[in-house]
Amino acid sequence: MRTQVAIIGAGPAGLTLGRLLEKAGIDAVIVERKSADYVxxxxxxxxxxxxxxxxLSSIGVDTRMNAEGIIHEGVELSFDGDMLRIDxxxxIGRHVMVYGQTEVTRDLMDARIQTGGKTVYEAEDVEILDFxxxxxxVRYRKDGETYEIACDFIAGCDGFHGVSRQSVPEAALKIYERVYPFGWLGVLVEQPxxxxxxxxxxxxxxxxLCSMRSHTRSRYYVQVDAAEKVEDWSDDTFWDELRARLNPEVAEALKTGPSIEKSIAPLRSFVAEPVRFNSLFLAGDAAHIVPPTGAKGLNMAIHDVGLLASALTEYYAEKSEAGLDAYSEKLLANTWRTERFSWWMTQLLHTFPETGPFGRKIQRADFDYLKASIHARRTLAENYTGFRPEAG
Incomplete structure (x- = not known):
């Protein structure tokens, strides 16, 4: 098989890149080791x-998003029950939209099926060769047969545990990482x-964290020790703990119910440098991980593949490698800005075992500064909604 770009991973990063390249008239094959249902x-x-x-609107996958997505013009912060809204x-005249990553992925999958783009699911023993x-x-096995894809470029969009970054020689990578001593226990519930x-x-x-998936489905989280097991948390225990951490009026208004899904997500900050290795380009979680506190993971992935698609389009349309040569530098500049914000939000809002009473006083001072300073609130709003230097 021959294609111009082989994309490893059919999550939102790989599917968005596939759609962007398709719109630019660039042929791409996506290879995914799991089934579509699993994704x-x-x-x-x-x-x-x-x-x-x-x-996402520019590539025509916005119909359901515009109908079902929920515009948020701000967020609420709480410190020991003291509330502060960031407007x-x-x-800054901007907003965000709540629309589940699963729904984004589903929209991208449906669009690729409609246009006949090739995606290989349940590909086993994926290998990246001669990059x-x-x-x-790219070599893989499917239904007992071995296949190879010859290509010009490989986009590694297969996440933190994927084969793409693991294929890079250790000496060629510099890894920056912090693993946090806690995780998020999350519960999905069919309640407004x-x-x-x-x-x-x-x-x-x-x-x-009090979050949502729709007007009728909610997602709630509490910080737990990294060693906690999800099976040790009953629904009643979770709701009691959540109420204890919320403002009393918010806790009183909370509507509970049986959990639809319950899981614990570990937290880490991670960056790999560089993210280009000749014809192999890393994007999304293959290149970086942020704590979910700043709501940045999906947005970073979309930013990355937008940057890569632009560079590949320039290469094929203009025979210029300028965008490809600048890819690693541009991606990492955005990555470290976003890592800093996600780290700061995590530092402000979580309880760290090593900080003690002094650390909590510093966190309270940060919160009080946000309350007192419009400039501090603007900085938070600018970063949360997506800071881009080119946009000012």
Whole structure:
């Protein structure tokens, strides 16, 4: 098989890249080691920056998003029950949209099926070969047969545990990482959300988040120790703990019910440098991971593949490698800005075992500064909704 770009991974990064390349008239094959149903079963947050919404709209996968997505003009922060609203629209004239990552993925899958784009699901033993040459290949097994894809470029969009980054020689990579001593225990429930906007809560018992998937389905989280097991948390225990960490009025308004899904997500900050290796390009979670506190993971992936698609389009349309040569530098500049914001939000809102009473006083001072300073609130709003230097 021959294609121009082989994309490893059929999550939102790989599917968005495939759609962007298709729109540019560039042939691409997507190879995914899991089934389509498995990919759609991954429960992930979905807070989309305006730039992400605009990109998805530009590639024609916005019909359901525009009908079902929920515009949020701000978020609420809480510190030991003291509430502060960050008014995105009032502060900087921007907003975000709540639309689940699963739904984004489903829309992209449906669009690829309609146009006949080739996606290989349940590909086993995927190998990335000769990416340090001008003739890279991807090899995989499917239904007992071995296949190869010859291509010009390979896009590694297969996540933190995928084969793409693992194929790069260790000496060629510099890894920056922080693994946090806690995770998020999340519960999905068929109940309307407790508030119209997300609530991020700091409490001496730990962080909590009130989020949503729709007007009738809610997602709630509490910070737990990294060693906790999900089976040790009954629904009643979870709801009691969540209420204890929320503002009393919010806790009183909370509507509970049996969990539809319950899981614990570990938290880490991770960056790989560089993200280009001749004909292999890393994007999304293959290149970086952020704590979910700043709602950035999906948006970073969309940004990455938008950058890569633009560089590949320039290469094929103009025979210029300028965009490809600048890809790693541009992606990493955005990555570190976003890592910094996600780290800062995590530091502000979580309870860290090593900080003690002094650390909590510093966190409270940060919160009080946000309350007192419009400039601090603008900075938070600018970063949360998606800071782009080119946009000012």
């Amino acid at each position: 759609l079963s991954r429960i992930r947050a979905g807070v989309l920056e305006q730039a992400s919404v605009e990109l 995105f629209e009032g502060l 340090d040459t001008a003739t890279p290949r 959300p407790v508030a119209e906007e997300l609530i991020y809560a700091h409490h001496h018992r730990g962080f909590a």
